[in-house]
Amino acid sequence: MELAVTMMVMGIVASAVMAVAMRTFTTTATITNRRDVLADGRIALDRLSKQLRQGEWVDQTGSTASSITFSGYIDGQPQTIVWEVTGTSAPYTLEESQLGGANLVPILSSLTDSNVFTYTTQGDVVDQVNVRLSLGTKTSTILLSTDVELRNADT
């Protein structure tokens, strides 16, 4: 009797475990994707924040919601830096150039929204930039956002 009951319970448990395992495999892929996208987003956001924080001025004529051109410093050396969203539809790619727009290098390729940059001005000078990264994972959208004060802006 106990064997019969055990076999029945085990059957149920095995089915449940199989279901959970199958679900785990799916979820693991989702989590891995989410983790990778989030890590890429964090790296991009940290990199962009670090550069923007050292920014002197934002080229307001050359900057839009999907592109920013600013002068800043890389390793203590003055540079003109460009970050630009490319692509015609999601997923968009966020690219960086430390050579004034030449040799753009992809940094992030899971953007769902091309509107990344919002500018705050004091007088005529941009002294703060909001960076909003909308990252698409397999199952959802993650928003990473930060406000960066340009420490070298001449306000």
Place this chain on the structure above:
Amino acid sequence: MIQLIRRLQREEEGYSLVIAILLLSVMMVLLVVALDAGNASLGQSSKSLEWSKALTVAEAGANDSITRLGENRTAADPCAMSTSTVCTGGGGEYQLAWTQSGSKIIVTSIGYYPTKTAPKFTREIQVTYEPVPAFRYAIFSQTALTIQNGARIMGDIYSDGAVDVGGGAEICGSVLSSAGGVTLQNGSEVLTADPAYACSGKSGKVWTGGPTGIVGASNVTISGDAIAGAPSTTTCSALSSNYAIGVSGGGSMTVNGAAKACGSISGVTGATSMIAGTASSAPVPVSFPQFVFDPNSYPSSGTDPLRLQCYPSGGTCGSNDSSTAIGDFNAYIAVHKTSLTGTFAVWQRAAQPMSTSQVCSTSSVTQICLDGVTLGGDFTLITNAPVDFGNTSTISTTSSSVSADMTVVSTYQPTSGTTCDTNGGDCSIYGQNSVEFDGGDVSIPDDGVVGLLYTTGKMAFKNGPQNGADPGEGALYAASMDLKNGYDIVYNSRIERVLGFGTTYERTLWQELNL
């Protein structure tokens, strides 16, 4: 058969335990996986947070250093980088280093999170502090100011008194007179831009606060607004000739912006709007920058070419003076005039009026003579004696690759009742013929020589540079000044921050360095 069934029943015993253990194991594995996934995510967030904290710690260090230096410029570094000592703040530990270069203080701060001995993250920043800008005008006078015929001034002009802009003179900037009027002679212009001198984005505005208002003439152009303001207690009237905008000798002048006056408006064409008899504020009086000498503010390292060198050298610089200070410094110039650089304070006992009857020379004992000098780098002269540029020509640098900021501060006060004009006299700063700062390419602000001449007394310059020469770059600040024809100047913001004009420092550069 019965015995067999009983045996089988006996062998079933214990299966539940096995299944329970199996089930528990599976659940524990799943739990571990779930917890690990959670931990990994939490770890990532924590690392990101700690990385940010390390920057906060480094910034706390930079703030700490400037607080200490603000209290005492010779303050000791409590947690120098070359030592094992650390300071605590901002949630971590930091080490500092600071140096002074000219008027700049450069602070380097390394932030360790959580500690230097076991850091998870380390970030380094370098912050540059400079005196707050005190010199924003190309020409600043506390009394009436005359811009001579044909002069070209690229920059803003301010005077507490009246401003007379000579015929054909060109000003790319604005003209402000807080308590006087502005008279613009025939053909003079106040422009918003002049591409020939890389001047752009200026207001082209003329703004007065005195009863004379704005008086133009034929062929006068004001590219910006023309505002004849008045003190708030003034009763304005569109029929009044006080605080008015008008034209002398008939004809008309062009105003491309708005024309607004407390009094009447006449002879103006082209204005976007004309409002007469309406209260308009006068320009807010601008304080003449006050100079305070503190020897501790200047570099003192023996290896620093910009270290403070004092005449006389004994005692505390600024407290002691000498009857031979001028002569001693002129002797120094005689030796070093082909590559002059450094920071010099010259304190003459009972400074006398300069002798303009004698040729300015390095043997002068009544005035510091900067005739014919060539700069090897930045040059700052602070003195209570008269300064004479003599009959020098262009002041340039030893090479086109060398740029130099030349600052001359004279606190010499001419005797009351004496005169100082373009022919000399009792002047605090005087130049005879063809004095020019070689500003290099006017479109490149970082090259050449930029000069700031400042005096609380009187300044006069005779003829300007030779025909065709570019205007000198810099600014002139004097309680009163007299400039003869063709003395041109292009304002350059390199001279806006000078040590001694205000004690406040501000951050001018913030950089994160890679470790």
